[in-house]
Amino acid sequence: MKGLVAKGSIRRRLVFQLAAVAALLSVAFFLLVREVAERAAEQTQDNILASSATAIADAMYTDRGQVTLELPYSAISMLGAINQDRVFYRVVVSGKTLTGYDDLPIPSEQTIRSGNIFSTYFYRREDVRSVTVFRSITVGNRPQQVVISVAQTQLGLAAISTRITSTATAIAVGFFLVATALSLFAAQAALLPLNRMTQAVARRGPNDLRPVIADTPTELIPLVEALNKFIERLQSTLQRSEELIAEAAHRIRTPLATVRTQAEITHRRLNKPEHKQAIREMIRAVDESSRSAGQLLDHAMVTFRADSLEKAPVDLARLLDETCDRLAPTAELKDIDIIRDIPDQPLTIIGDRILLQSALRNMLDNAIKYSPEDSQISVTASSDQGYRLEIRDMGRGFTGTEINNLTGRYSRGSNVSDIVGSGLGLTIADEVARSHGGALEISKNNEGAGACVSLAFPHS
Amino acid sequence: MCFTRISTFLTAILIWIAVPASGFDIEVRQVFPAKSETAQLNIISTADLGAFRPIILKFQAQNPGVTVDYTIASSTELMKAIYQENARFDLAISSAMDLQTKIANDGLAKTFTSQQTDDLPDWAKWRNQVFAFTQEPAVLVVSDAFFPTDNTPASRDELIELLRENPERFLGRAGTYDVRTSGLGYLFATQDSRSSESFWRLTEIMGRLDSKLYCCSSQMISDVASGKLAFAYNVLGSYAASRLPYTKGFRIVELEDFLSVMLRTVLIPTNAENDGTARLMVNFLVTLNEKPELVRASGLPPISDAELQSNNALRPIRLGPGLLVFLDRLKRENFISSWANSIEQD
Numbered sequence: 001m002k003g004l005v006a007k008g009s010i011r012r013r014l015v016f017q018l019a020a021v022a023a024l025l026s027v028a029f030f031l032l033v034r035e036v037a038e039r040a041a042e043q044t045q046d047n048i049l050a051s052s053a054t055a056i057a058d059a060m061y062t063d064r065g066q067v068t069l070e071l072p073y074s075a076i077s078m079l080g081a082i083n084q085d086r087v088f089y090r091v092v093v094s095g096k097t098l099t100g101y102d103d104l105p106i107p108s109e110q111t112i113r114s115g116n117i118f119s120t121y122f123y124r125r126e127d128v129r130s131v132t133v134f135r136s137i138t139v140g141n142r143p144q145q146v147v148i149s150v151a152q153t154q155l156g157l158a159a160i161s162t163r164i165t166s167t168a169t170a171i172a173v174g175f176f177l178v179a180t181a182l183s184l185f186a187a188q189a190a191l192l193p194l195n196r197m198t199q200a201v202a203r204r205g206p207n208d209l210r211p212v213i214a215d216t217p218t219e220l221i222p223l224v225e226a227l228n229k230f231i232e233r234l235q236s237t238l239q240r241s242e243e244l245i246a247e248a249a250h251r252i253r254t255p256l257a258t259v260r261t262q263a264e265i266t267h268r269r270l271n272k273p274e275h276k277q278a279i280r281e282m283i284r285a286v287d288e289s290s291r292s293a294g295q296l297l298d299h300a301m302v303t304f305r306a307d308s309l310e311k312a313p314v315d316l317a318r319l320l321d322e323t324c325d326r327l328a329p330t331a332e333l334k335d336i337d338i339i340r341d342i343p344d345q346p347l348t349i350i351g352d353r354i355l356l357q358s359a360l361r362n363m364l365d366n367a368i369k370y371s372p373e374d375s376q377i378s379v380t381a382s383s384d385q386g387y388r389l390e391i392r393d394m395g396r397g398f399t400g401t402e403i404n405n406l407t408g409r410y411s412r413g414s415n416v417s418d419i420v421g422s423g424l425g426l427t428i429a430d431e432v433a434r435s436h437g438g439a440l441e442i443s444k445n446n447e448g449a450g451a452c453v454s455l456a457f458p459h460s
Numbered sequence: 461m462c463f464t465r466i467s468t469f470l471t472a473i474l475i476w477i478a479v480p481a482s483g484f485d486i487e488v489r490q491v492f493p494a495k496s497e498t499a500q501l502n503i504i505s506t507a508d509l510g511a512f513r514p515i516i517l518k519f520q521a522q523n524p525g526v527t528v529d530y531t532i533a534s535s536t537e538l539m540k541a542i543y544q545e546n547a548r549f550d551l552a553i554s555s556a557m558d559l560q561t562k563i564a565n566d567g568l569a570k571t572f573t574s575q576q577t578d579d580l581p582d583w584a585k586w587r588n589q590v591f592a593f594t595q596e597p598a599v600l601v602v603s604d605a606f607f608p609t610d611n612t613p614a615s616r617d618e619l620i621e622l623l624r625e626n627p628e629r630f631l632g633r634a635g636t637y638d639v640r641t642s643g644l645g646y647l648f649a650t651q652d653s654r655s656s657e658s659f660w661r662l663t664e665i666m667g668r669l670d671s672k673l674y675c676c677s678s679q680m681i682s683d684v685a686s687g688k689l690a691f692a693y694n695v696l697g698s699y700a701a702s703r704l705p706y707t708k709g710f711r712i713v714e715l716e717d718f719l720s721v722m723l724r725t726v727l728i729p730t731n732a733e734n735d736g737t738a739r740l741m742v743n744f745l746v747t748l749n750e751k752p753e754l755v756r757a758s759g760l761p762p763i764s765d766a767e768l769q770s771n772n773a774l775r776p777i778r779l780g781p782g783l784l785v786f787l788d789r790l791k792r793e794n795f796i797s798s799w800a801n802s803i804e805q806d
Contacts, residue, residue, distance in 0.1 A: 076784055
């Protein structure tokens with residue numbers, strides 16, 4: 001539809017929102033993985049430090065009244081087994097350094113407790129993680145406080161952290177990409193019913209006013225219901241107006257017939273030629289009005305019946321023949337010769353007899369009306385490629401540019417303003433043709449002046 | 461050891477320095493000047509010139525602008541030098557793996573990585589600060605006079621059995637490092653004690669046989685070769701091998717149960733001033749295995765993972781904090797007193 005400016009796209013918004021959620025989840029995932037993994041790595045280092053310090057504590061013994069230590073090889077070498085970090089240790093007995101790095105910080109006396117104390121601090125140009133354990137060793141009834149501290153730099157931890165970070169980054173980026181691709185797909189899939197519905201509505205013919213009954217997802221039911229209500233309203237409005245037109249035409253036609261009869265009687269009684277002429281004018285006008293009313297009636301009927309087409313075999317050849325028969329008197333009035341070229345064998349299609357009849361009548365009526373007196377109209381039926389019913393006259397024809405517009409309601413050729421007409425004839429024929437899957441074709445008469453109007457139907 | 465060899469390199473200048481005021485003792489200092497000097501490299505090392513001169517000359521051939529100032533000191537004096545602020549060395553090369561590890565652990569070594577150091581096996585480097593460039597096993601050196609060629613002990617247990625059965629024959633004829641004075645001897649002894657209980661039994665029996673104690677490998681080899689000793693235990697294999705061509709009367713026995721392998725290591729001290737040339741030299745040293753002529757000339761066996769795979773008796777001493785354990789004051793006191801009690805039984 002022209003004039004509708006797109007404001008945002010559901011699909012784009014859906015994709016962006018899903019991608020934003022995926023990005024958020026990726027970041028959260030990244031942080032979580034890194035946090036958990038780094039905690040685990042730190043825990044591992046802490047555990048090894050603690051077992052190292054405990055091993056040293058267990059190797060403490062008293063010798064000749066002195067607390068001393070046989071440093072177990074494994075206590076220190078185990079720290080070198082998992083990484084290449086620098087290792088420091090210090091053993092303090094009653095405030096004096098027994099062995100190790102005597103400048104390694106140890107917790108003050110106040111914090112001395114039974115549990116292990118972990119801390120991180122800067123020592124000898126690097127951050128170190130340390131554990132301190134406490135033991136009380138009794139030497140000659142005097143308890144001696146032993147403090148054992150083991151520290152290790154965090155190079156290995158940093159390496160693990162770098163590795164975890166790059167792995168977590170790769171996973172998070174991968175997750176984001178996959179999630180974004182999936183969200184594109186999801187948006188596509190979510191909008192599928194909408195697209196299907198749009199197509200179902202767009203495919204409809206101009207007169208198709210049935211309610212939409214395509215498979216409808218829950219979310220679209222209110223929209224479809226509103227649309228159906230709208231269609232229903234539109235249909236009833238249209239119906240009312242058609243009914244009104246039919247009613248009006250009907251009510252006009254009956255009194256007009258009376259007027260015409262009375263006028264004819266009067267015509268016969270009158271003697272003065274100018275009076276007779278006036279009455280003839282009057283009769284002609286009444287005829288025209290009656291014809292227009294008939295066409296309005298036909299048109300209203302076509303509109304109704306096109307929605308619920310009656311399907312029965314109709315022989316187009318006989319129908320055309322009958323139409324010619326019926327309109328022959330009218331033609332004779334203008335001394336018009338109807339030359340028929342209709343095959344004897346039936347040209348049968350499945351369709352609505354009344355509608356087809358109405359279309360043919362209007363076409364022939366038009367031809368008669370616009371033909372000059374004492375001319376010929378040729379009526380042809382053929383079945384080469386589909387059925388073709390053709391009516392050629394020798395009237396004024398149509399100008400090339402208006403041909404396309406002639407089938408519109410109430411539109412008439414530009415050169416017929418001096419002839420009374422409703423402009424509905426070709427509209428009716430066109431609508432009937434289309435409701436039967438055929439087409440109305442209008443062209444100039446190839447054999448001289450005039451028009452050629454034909455109905456074409458596919459073989460049924 | 462090799463000081464007596466006369467240098468044929470005319471530009472080399474030999475400088476003897478008595479006791480420097482800076483607080484650490486050095487044995488020898490020699491400068492190898494470049495023809496047109498663009499860079500300097502000050503090395504402090506425990507390796508003697510005989511082994512290192514070919515390496516330095518080859519290095520200078522590849523890097524003509526570098527003047528190399530080579531100072532030899534004992535491993536403890538080397539350590540003192542590194543811990544001193546004003547003694548600026550660009551490289552510390554030492555056979556004392558424990559002391560080199562301690563230098564790195566105390567944060568006094570620079571981290572360095574290169575293609576060459578990356579190619580080193582993991583066991584031959586620590587923290588990318590300490591890089592091993594030789595692997596030198598501790599071997600048994602036996603005298604031809606005491607051991608006929610068809611009767612050589614293949615393991616420590618066989619050696620112990622031999623000594624138990626023939627105490628009078630080996631009385632005063634066994635030799636090993638005095639771990640109280642030799643850092644390398646202490647390193648080998650402590651690693652032996654970790655590897656097997658047979659070490660203590662051997663020490664015990666050698667004590668009963670009134671074994672001779674030595675400070676250095678060279679003297680032990682000389683005494684074995686001359687027949688003064690029947691065998692010497694835990695002699696540095698590379699020295700013994702370098703003596704073989706011109707000293708008769710001894711054989712090298714690689715025991716089958718295990719061989720402690722000392723790794724000679726190099727590190728760049730944090731106060732090094734000529735980082736660039738120091739790195740060149742580290743790369744040069746760790747690719748010693750690609751220079752067979754230099755291996756022959758220096759007598760230093762290069763790092764070889766393949767050799768380790770083929771001989772599973774080889775046990776390279778592991779770089780890392782484990783080496784700090786035997787540097788612990790109490791641990792050292794305990795170990796030395798146990799060892800002294802075993803070896804001196806009078």
